[in-house]
Amino acid sequence: MNTEKQETNRKLVALTFDDGPSETTPKILDILEKYNIKATFFLIGNLITKETKPIMERELRMGCEIANHSFTHSDMAAMTGEQIREEIDKTTKLIKETVGYDVKFFRPPYISLSDEMYENIDLPFIVGLGCRDWEPDATAKERKEIVLNEVKDGTLVLLHDFIGNDNTVEALPGIIEGLKEQGYTFVTASEIFLEKGIDPNVKRKLWTNVFG
Numbered sequence: 001m002n003t004e005k006q007e008t009n010r011k012l013v014a015l016t017f018d019d020g021p022s023e024t025t026p027k028i029l030d031i032l033e034k035y036n037i038k039a040t041f042f043l044i045g046n047l048i049t050k051e052t053k054p055i056m057e058r059e060l061r062m063g064c065e066i067a068n069h070s071f072t073h074s075d076m077a078a079m080t081g082e083q084i085r086e087e088i089d090k091t092t093k094l095i096k097e098t099v100g101y102d103v104k105f106f107r108p109p110y111i112s113l114s115d116e117m118y119e120n121i122d123l124p125f126i127v128g129l130g131c132r133d134w135e136p137d138a139t140a141k142e143r144k145e146i147v148l149n150e151v152k153d154g155t156l157v158l159l160h161d162f163i164g165n166d167n168t169v170e171a172l173p174g175i176i177e178g179l180k181e182q183g184y185t186f187v188t189a190s191e192i193f194l195e196k197g198i199d200p201n202v203k204r205k206l207w208t209n210v211f212g
């Protein structure tokens with residue numbers, strides 16, 4: 001065992017955002033920057049373009065992490081192994097080519113799952129604590145309250161930066177301030193596993209909290 005393993009008693013949370021890069025992403029980054037905190041962005045491969053590349057560069061400059069959320073955001077449980085590998089490999093490769101970053105995590109679109117996916121995707125699967133922020137009728141206040149009531153040490157929080165998701169932009173400052181009041185430190189997905197001394201590479205495991 002590595003005796004220098006970084007284990008601390010800090011309360012850690014990892015904010016994660018799906019479905020970018022989009023025009024909502026800079027609004028999220030402005031808020032993260034104001035509070036000087038990091039997050040993890042699960043990108044849809046076919047949204048990576050010349051126009052969105054600067055958003056990705058800004059994410060990395062701010063110390064944020066970039067991860068894989070498929071290429072077409074389709075229901076991957078309906079796909080063959082070959083199609084699944086194409087979704088993942090195209091996105092991983094495009095992120096690498098665009099900003100030189102190696103992704104370390106995957107989140108399944110719609111959290112739709114199959115045996116084929118587990119067999120063909122060689123990245124840890126992240127789900128995260130949802131706050132209904134993909135539902136148009138969930139208010140900013142409701143989103144904030146779900147996160148603040150259900151968060152625990154080691155939680156990955158599932159949020160979305162898709163186009164038009166203004167309620168999450170509105171909820172985010174309150175989520176951050178509430179988590180700070182509860183004593184949380186904000187880290188990336190990679191950092192939350194590393195600092196807690198947990199290996200995320202567990203077969204057929206869906207992670208919402210690094211402890212369970």
Ligand SMILES: [Zn+2]
Pocket residue numbers: 018019069073109110
């Ligand atoms: Zn998604």
